[in-house]
Amino acid sequence: MSEYGVDAAYDRGDAVCVIGAGASGLLAVKNLREHGFKVDCYERDTGIGGGWNIRQRNSPMYANAHLISSRPLTEFPDFPMPDDWPDYPHHSKVLAYLERYADHFGLREHIWFGSEIERIEPVEHGRFDVVIRSASSGSAGRRLRYAAVVIANGHNWDPFMPEYPGQQAFRGQILHSVSYQDSTRFRDRKVLVVGGGNSGCDIACEAAVSADTCWHSTRRGYWYTPKYLFGRPADQVDAGLSWLPAGLKRRLTEFTLRRVVGDPTRFGLPAPDHRFKQAHPIVNGHVLHHIGHGAIVPKPDVARFDGRSVVFTDGTTAEPDLVIMATGYRPRFDFCDPELLGVNRDTDGFPKLFAQLFSPASETLFVAGLLQSDSGIFPLVHWQTVAIAKWLRVRASDPERAKEFRGQVITESEGGYAAPGMVDSPRHRLEVSGDRYAASIGRIIQTLDNGSEAK
Amino acid sequence: MSLELWRRRVRKAPPTRVARQVVHQAAEIDVTGPPVLCVTGDRLGAAAFAENWLPHIAGRGRDAYAVSVRGQGDTPKGDGGLAGRVHDLVQTAAALPTRPVVVGHGQGALWVAHAMTRYPVVAAVLLAPRGLKRAPAPPTGAPRVLVAGSPTDRRSPAKRLDAVAALYGGAPLLFSGIGHDFMTDAGWQPPLDALLAWFDEG
Numbered sequence: 001m002s003e004y005g006v007d008a009a010y011d012r013g014d015a016v017c018v019i020g021a022g023a024s025g026l027l028a029v030k031n032l033r034e035h036g037f038k039v040d041c042y043e044r045d046t047g048i049g050g051g052w053n054i055r056q057r058n059s060p061m062y063a064n065a066h067l068i069s070s071r072p073l074t075e076f077p078d079f080p081m082p083d084d085w086p087d088y089p090h091h092s093k094v095l096a097y098l099e100r101y102a103d104h105f106g107l108r109e110h111i112w113f114g115s116e117i118e119r120i121e122p123v124e125h126g127r128f129d130v131v132i133r134s135a136s137s138g139s140a141g142r143r144l145r146y147a148a149v150v151i152a153n154g155h156n157w158d159p160f161m162p163e164y165p166g167q168q169a170f171r172g173q174i175l176h177s178v179s180y181q182d183s184t185r186f187r188d189r190k191v192l193v194v195g196g197g198n199s200g201c202d203i204a205c206e207a208a209v210s211a212d213t214c215w216h217s218t219r220r221g222y223w224y225t226p227k228y229l230f231g232r233p234a235d236q237v238d239a240g241l242s243w244l245p246a247g248l249k250r251r252l253t254e255f256t257l258r259r260v261v262g263d264p265t266r267f268g269l270p271a272p273d274h275r276f277k278q279a280h281p282i283v284n285g286h287v288l289h290h291i292g293h294g295a296i297v298p299k300p301d302v303a304r305f306d307g308r309s310v311v312f313t314d315g316t317t318a319e320p321d322l323v324i325m326a327t328g329y330r331p332r333f334d335f336c337d338p339e340l341l342g343v344n345r346d347t348d349g350f351p352k353l354f355a356q357l358f359s360p361a362s363e364t365l366f367v368a369g370l371l372q373s374d375s376g377i378f379p380l381v382h383w384q385t386v387a388i389a390k391w392l393r394v395r396a397s398d399p400e401r402a403k404e405f406r407g408q409v410i411t412e413s414e415g416g417y418a419a420p421g422m423v424d425s426p427r428h429r430l431e432v433s434g435d436r437y438a439a440s441i442g443r444i445i446q447t448l449d450n451g452s453e454a455k
Numbered sequence: 456m457s458l459e460l461w462r463r464r465v466r467k468a469p470p471t472r473v474a475r476q477v478v479h480q481a482a483e484i485d486v487t488g489p490p491v492l493c494v495t496g497d498r499l500g501a502a503a504f505a506e507n508w509l510p511h512i513a514g515r516g517r518d519a520y521a522v523s524v525r526g527q528g529d530t531p532k533g534d535g536g537l538a539g540r541v542h543d544l545v546q547t548a549a550a551l552p553t554r555p556v557v558v559g560h561g562q563g564a565l566w567v568a569h570a571m572t573r574y575p576v577v578a579a580v581l582l583a584p585r586g587l588k589r590a591p592a593p594p595t596g597a598p599r600v601l602v603a604g605s606p607t608d609r610r611s612p613a614k615r616l617d618a619v620a621a622l623y624g625g626a627p628l629l630f631s632g633i634g635h636d637f638m639t640d641a642g643w644q645p646p647l648d649a650l651l652a653w654f655d656e657g
């Protein structure tokens with residue numbers, strides 16, 4: 001590829017552009033190639049892996065992060081992780097797995113590293129102009145034209161920072177969990193961790209064993225699911241119960257957790273304010289253990305900062321040297337007009353896509369991996385990218401069927417994919433029930449395969 | 456691969472790991488194509504390929520591998536039955552540096568047919584297949600599939616070859632002058648050369 005100015009677009013014909021070479025981007029490249037498409041993938045970093053690459057700027061990983069979904073439920077459906085790996089591999093192993101995937105399927109030759117997508121613009125006939133800037137040289141961008149664009153830029157890298165009264169004048173240090181890498185910075189310090197997601201719980205457990213004092217502030221009660229139940233990975237136990245009616249399965253799980261994990265209020269935590277799976281699951285068997293050791297002191301939500309101290313909503317105070325805000329992330333798409341992703345006044349800046357995948361404004365624009373699930377993400381994104389490839393095939397070969405299909409996708413999206421009654425919190429905007437979502441993508445793929453409406 | 460197949464699989468407990476015997480012979484000249492992975496239903500397992508096939512394949516410029524699935528050769532017995540053996544085969548294929556072409560001999564053809572439904576092999580030969588009555592599910596990734604055998608092999612008779620080939624939308628390739636034992640019979644080389652030639656066409 002030679003250099004092209006920002007105004008004259010170099011036409012790449014039928015090729016598809018993929019933005020990002022994290023897990024989702026790699027899946028898109030592999031599955032599009034398998035369905036016969038030419039693919040150019042652009043990655044602003046110098047390597048693959050996205051968030052799992054702890055060396056990447058803005059990687060949300062930290063030294064002790066291990067998978068929370070077990071190996072068989074996390075691996076790609078058509079490329080298993082080695083079965084001599086542990087049930088919950090370390091993040092460095094997940095990166096190694098992605099590297100092997102890229103090599104095994106020969107994906108690297110389709111990836112342009114150090115290339116940031118600056119802008120995508122729809123042009124005539126459903127095609128897209130894509131402006132690419134070299135991440136290092138800072139020279140003017142190249143403009144290329146593609147038949148379709150798959151956005152796979154991830155949504156766990158732009159930190160969300162809450163703001164509390166008095167926070168600006170706080171005399172300790174405040175960091176978001178995105179900048180937390182390992183526990184060396186906890187040594188000889190008093191640490192407050194805010195947020196009860198998996199990052200908050202993991203980091204509180206790190207502070208429990210390495211900081212002077214650790215307070216953990218959560219603004220509601222949660223179900224703390226351990227990694228193992230009855231000696232088996234908890235998600236495999238859960239998957240094995242899929243044959244039960246949903247209501248019964250939930251009651252059984254809640255009963256088991258109450259018996260095995262116990263009553264959180266005994267530990268000074270609030271009782272869950274929701275049913276099991278009505279919040280993104282915490283998978284962590286150590287928080288209660290450390291509370292039992294006195295190594296984590298649970299606290300409610302922060303009310304305000306006051307000089308050296310933090311005041312909690314129950315009126316108690318703490319004087320941390322360091323506050324880690326593990327308050328999550330927001331999706332961000334600087335390179336694209338929000339309307340293309342269905343962002344409007346009612347969506348709080350979150351995209352609203354058909355089937356959480358297809359742009360509502362363009363038939364040739366997709367976002368892969370823009371979801372959170374109660375199970376592993378990789379398989380869901382695998383099926384998303386298979387659906388994209390099949391859809392592009394049908395669209396090219398049979399416009400009539402394509403129109404019909406678009407109708408089905410809209411219907412599929414109507415019920416939403418989250419479990420009913422999810423806690424109303426911004427992070428649950430992207431939450432799906434893995435089971436429901438897989439079933440829906442399954443119907444979409446079936447329709448694309450058969451050409452007729454599937455039941 | 457169908458999504459439904461995957462959903463059903465992950466709801467069951469995965470087969471327990473066993474240490475697998477994998478025999479490897481590196482390509483002896485510049486590599487001419489994807490590695491070849493062999494499996495047979497014979498109790499010998501990988502050893503059945505060690506004497507003739509692997510050196511010959513390596514000599515033709517391809518990395519040559521053979522695996523013993525659970526209960527064969529030096530691989531201990533394990534749980535899972537058919538699913539366990541297919542698991543061993545898929546694990547072996549996915550552990551190779553790049554996607555292989557696969558040869559399944561006898562009962563091994565059945566395991567290959569199942570493995571193909573959830574791992575995209577580049578191409579597959581079902582050689583003197585046994586136990587394959589119905590096509591398990593369509594292969595994923597649209598690999599080329601060839602059914603081959605011998606008209607005089609009573610353990611994989613010509614009628615069966617026709618039926619299996621029809622499952623994959625083709626006709627069988629027939630070799631005369633050989634029985635079921637494609638790996639150690641005196642006439643092993645011409646059929647193997649023909650299979651390698653078929654791989655080269657892809």
Ligand SMILES: Cc1cc2nc3c(=O)[nH]c(=O)nc-3n(C[C@H](O)[C@H](O)[C@H](O)COP(=O)(O)OP(=O)(O)OC[C@H]3O[C@@H](n4cnc5c(N)ncnc54)[C@H](O)[C@@H]3O)c2cc1C
Pocket residue numbers: 019020021022023024025042043044045048049050051052060061062065066067068069074115116117118152153154155156157199335368369370375376377378
């Ligand atoms: C600490 C942590 C642990 C997790 N554990 C699990 C788990 O156990 N199981 C699970 O299923 N999920 C887990 N997840 C979710 C995780 O986000 C997904 O597994 C997965 O990594 C998402 O991959 P992705 O490719 O969508 O995004 P990312 O990994 O974020 O990759 C996006 C890529 O796009 C690139 N990019 C972005 N914008 C541009 C641009 N404009 N131009 C070019 N390139 C760009 C980025 O550089 C990056 O490489 C975890 C997340 C976190 C934060």
Ligand SMILES: NC(=O)c1ccc[n+]([C@@H]2O[C@H](COP(=O)([O-])OP(=O)(O)OC[C@H]3O[C@@H](n4cnc5c(N)ncnc54)[C@H](OP(=O)(O)O)[C@@H]3O)[C@@H](O)[C@H]2O)c1
Pocket residue numbers: 065066067068069156162163177194195196197198199200202219220279280301326327328329372373425426427
């Ligand atoms: N080990 C692992 O594999 C691992 C580790 C970390 C993260 N992850 C995954 O990565 C993703 C992101 O996880 P995350 O933990 O970083 O973020 P997250 O899931 O979004 O959790 C954010 C937490 O902060 C709380 N919070 C948000 N805004 C707040 C505010 N204004 N004031 C007080 N509290 C606030 C939330 O409370 P609410 O309950 O009210 O929303 C929630 O407890 C998830 O999918 C997670 O499963 C996995």
